[in-house]
Amino acid sequence: MPHEFAIEFRNVAYRADGSRELLHGLSFSVQRGETLVLLGKSGSGKTTTLKLINSLASPSQGDVLVDGRSTREWDVIRLRRMIGYVIQEVGLFPHFTVERNIALVPKIENWPSERIQERVRELLSLVGLEPQLAVRHPRELSGGQKQRVGVARALAADPPILLMDEPFGALDPITRAEMQKEFAALQKRLNKTVVFVTHDLREALLLATRIALMEDGRLVAIQTPQEFLKSKEPFTRAYVEAFGTDLLSRGES
């Protein structure tokens, strides 16, 4: 029976070897099918929080539960293969074609090759790329196309959870807006559990089911976009004001 929460943090602290504590007493849960946006300034601990979920970092205290089981008990390779991972730098393999990049996880999971080919075609159309692009190398793609391939690669083995670390942060504003809209639509169809890191409040408002605001390694509050805009909590208020007063009026309406 699937566990109630897809992801759960129980009083988690994180300390990199021999340095100061970067995350303190994090407790929250992510429901199945929701998009939780981790919002915060640079250095607030968003990315580290994300890496605790796919075990690229390990908590120094407390437990991170995925599907009800602590990441300490998961076989780390199995855990990561059921979690899609998209990063700002994309990290496509430059020596692989688009097709092989997307097929990465299905291939190491030994899917039959016809099924892989079919899946690659399906994903290219899902992320809005022409099928002819399959044979290109990443260097022959634009920034937006690369990140589409990055998203397709993360979705390849149909993982129930998707982690996204500022995936659209390096794109030009027009491409970024386009990708945000498309991703919002895609998420409605796919119904994955998504944890999305950004420092951009507008992006958070567009995509989030709930927004978790982080400040200095702590969780300030978790609220829906509506609640976020109306909040009187000082850090939340400051964040909203920094992004412009037009957002304030949206919260009041």
Added chain:
Amino acid sequence: MNLWQFMMQNRLEVVELTLEHLWLVGISTLIAVVIGVPLGIMITRWPALNRPILGGANVIQTIPSLALFGFLLPAPWFGERADRMAIFALTLYALLPLIRNTYAGIKGVDPAVVEAGRGMGMTDSQLLFQVQLPLALGVIIAGIRVATVISVGLATIAAAIGAGGLGEYIFRGLAMVSNQVILAGAIPAAILALLADFGFGLLEKSLTPKS
């Protein structure tokens, strides 16, 4: 008698010495690749081994080659045959560029690429063989290129302990005070070095992934 006439008259010997030279260089470089590339990979995984291994290879480079051949003469198995000694010594000298370039090549792979691979659940060996080594290949070949070119030059000194190769002519020419005989060894050795440099250069270029 000019140089050309000398080489024509002794062409069988020139060919034989050239082949001997190639044998010394080829075998020692091959052994150095077999040892050096895994060592280079090892020090990317266990950083604690970095200093002792690179330091050791560095120290070897500082031993004058003639002295190293001398040290090996009384060694039990190596001392019995000159070509064993020469191959052993040339292998030692080739290790440093191979270890260093393998290490630098793997470390030079874009960290985002490695993180993406690891984050999607590639095992260490999948990451190494499917991502890191293919992307480091150009740099590793550059190391083989440097090692080979150095080795072609060093191998001429192997003649001092009777291991043969084109150094025979050089030492013979020195003894006879004959420039022609020296050049009959030096020129083919220089050509070998240039060819090796050119050939590995092409290979390096074709195997370096474009980005």
